[in-house]
Amino acid sequence: MSQLNSVWVFSDNPERYAELFGGAQQWGQQVYAIVQNTDQAQAVMPYGPKCLYVLAQNDALQRTENYAESIAALLKDKHPAMLLLAATKRGKALAARLSVQLNAALVNDATAVDIVDGHICAEHRMYGGLAFAQEKINRPLAIITLAPGVQEPCTSDTSHQCPTETVPYVAPRHEILCRERRAKAASSVDLSKAKRVVGVGRGLAAQDDLKMVHELAAVLNAEVGCSRPIAEGENWMERERYIGVSGVLLKSDLYLTLGISGQIQHMVGGNGAKVIVAINKDKNAPIFNYADYGLVGDIYKVVPALISQFEPLIPLSTTSPAVNAAGREHNACRMTNLMPLWSVRALLVALPHWSWHEPGWMSW
Known part of the structure; x- marks a missing residue:
């Protein structure tokens, strides 16, 4: 299987980064990561990114979708071949906005990804799981949200160091802010x-x-x-x-x-x-x-x-x-x-x- 020149990753759920890196390292020669704050940057650095990009305006009440313009402005200058996101509700909403702004192909809930002769091929479920579709990407940039459990998490190296840069915040045309967050009682099981x-x-x-x-x-x-x-x-x-x-x-x-x-x-x-x-x-x-x-x-x-x-x-x-x-x-x-x-x-x-x-x- 051939590899892409560069793959970028972002997740609104920090726990999904290890899995995203597991796929990114398999499909790309170089892996770059976008994170929401400096704490996440320290947690993600051991996974081995070439560079970390920290989003500015990382208020706790900021909605993930509001970062679309900021991430789009960054990626327009970097020309990546693939952007991997976690297939969460917020992740898919962000992916949809980025797809429009970057004129990129989008595959949600991917269950498999392969690089064939330099082309990105992604598999995803359709018709409520009754069938699987295989998509061959024909755009310069593919945005893929990865379903949980698809990829083995990568190993971490605490000695790894890489440059860290701040991404300026670009406010969306219609900014929607969260006014309050309430903790949800959740199981610790994965x-x-x-x-x-x-x-x-x-x-x-x-x-x-x-x-x-x-x-x-x-x-x-x-x-x-x-x-x-x-x-x-x-x-x-x-x-x-x-x-x-x-x-x-x-x-x-x-x-x-x-x-x-x-x-x-x-x-x-x-x-x-x-x-x-x-x-x-x-x-x-x-x-x-x-x-x-x-x-x-x-x-x-x-x-x-x-x-x-x-x-x-x-x-x-x-x-x-x-x-x-x-x-x-x-x-x-x-x-x-x-x-x-x-x-x-x-x-x-x-x-x-x-x-x-x-x-x-x-x-x-």
Whole structure:
């Protein structure tokens, strides 16, 4: 794969810079970064940019979209081949403005980027995740918003140093300022980085039943995710745990689904897992078309049985304990030490009552 001369990155969410740099270093010979303040500049410098550009007028109440004119003025003089942004709501709004001002091609929510014979090719979802489109950019500048979980984060080098320049603020024609910000209660989980995920769907009858799901996840050293109805319909779980076309894209080693039907909008987010194990009492559920292993069974019988089978296999540790929902101590490393990459075979043979239904399938 050939490389572009220069790739620029910007994110309104500082946590996405590592991932953006992972892609930028792969696709460009030189990487430049635009940040909103000096604190971000110090945090981003270890990722290895050739130069850092700090936006002026970085008031805490400033809206990200208001920087469009400032960034456009900067890039007009630099002539980059690609600008990478995080595919957040603000990031996509900024990208749209920049696309108009710079007469650039724009691809939102890119799931893959490649450089073929000097041309930028980007893949993105369409029709609500029913299909993927591949775009070949024919403009001098491509603006791409990268979907979360697409690119591996780059490594950091704290010894790296680079020049830092200030970007003058160019006020937009119609400046909209934020008058107040209120902290949003958010989960600290980042499912796009999780190695193992247990996902739950409408097969769960009550919110209190999440207790057994969290207990199973603790035994497996996994994070808990959900389908859209659980997060946005029932409000049983945080929005950050929603897996799907407008939610998180998984890159996990394992995705264990409990009572999830497997609609395409959900599987766009879950299909990136290396191994998918589905448990659903409906043998005709679409999830079984995606699953590497499927079990036709009632999650209210299967989940407690899995917990009872796995817990005795994992000795408790007195170091760095964490208390799970059931109040028992679990060491975060014990499952990893016992079964690297989480052996699916161990899951399949854990319950003697399971029987093979078809190759790769079982029934209770």
